[in-house]
Amino acid sequence: MVWLLSLIALLPFALAVWQWQRGQERAATLVQFDQLTRHGVLALAELPLDAYPGWQPVWLRGQAVGPVILLNNVYRDDQPGVRVIQVMKLADNSAVLVERGWLPVARAGESLPPLSGEQTGRWLPMPQHFTLPGAVHGVAGRVDVLDTVELATRLGVPLRQGLVALSQVEPPLAALPSRPQFSPQRHYAYALQWLLLGLCLCAAAITLWRRRHA
CATH class of the missing domain: 1.10.287 (Helix Hairpins)
Structure with missing residues (x-):
């Protein structure tokens, strides 16, 4: 014993x-994260294609391609909603996921103006969600898990890792905190x-x- x-x-x-x-x-x-905030904004297109998102402030210029993606089960102030994600094709012929903001579930079906031109945001790792059996994997519409492999195949161009959460969002979208929430x-x-x-x-x-x- x-x-x-x-x-x-x-x-x-x-x-x-x-x-x-x-x-x-x-x-x-x-x-x-705090150190990068004090540094300048990097051009995403100038970073290597295989670079991993490390919370850098970045700017990008491109054109939206494909349908809007609504990532389910995202809470803001204890209210359920969706992350609104759009794919943007950059000048270097790569693509990146851009998080336009958050919408409550009741407004998830609203149409939004197209996203184009120069955008500024924070380059973040992909959000990790706890999902149950039967979760919806997809590349368009409302999904529980974003299938980045299938998305890259459909785009036919390199898809950069992570996503860029825009610094400024327009109503009816609301911003989600980009600083890590863990303690x-x-x-x-x-x-x-x-x-x-x-x-x-x-x-x-x-x-x-x-x-x-x-």
Whole structure:
């Protein structure tokens, strides 16, 4: 039993280290976001096609292609809605997803003016959604998961990673926060909880060992 408790105690310590590392990664991302905000705006077309979105402020000039995509299950102030996403083809013959803003579910079917010309926004990783079996995968209309592989095939041009969330949105659209909403402190708190649990298990193992050898 003493050895069993000692082995079990290793798991909380490992989880504490993992949560601490996660907190440091989250904190580094927030620092990077704030640093990039103070730098100039980059031209997206000048970045390599295989570049990964790292929260950079970017500007782009292009033309909208294909239908509007409405990404379901996006909440703003506890109200359900959709992300309105449009594909734009750039001058370098690549394409990028542009998030025009957010609409409540009741207004998801409204028509919007075409998107064209020069746009400025923040280049973000694709949003990750928790989906259940039966979720709708697609490249047009209302979808639960955006099928970027199929979309790139249909476009016939390279599709850049991530999406550009526009800095300015026009009514009836509303803006979603582009700064990451996660909190490093939450991971640090989890790390502390796992650490305390590991220490309690170690204390229990030591107490049991002393009793057996008293």
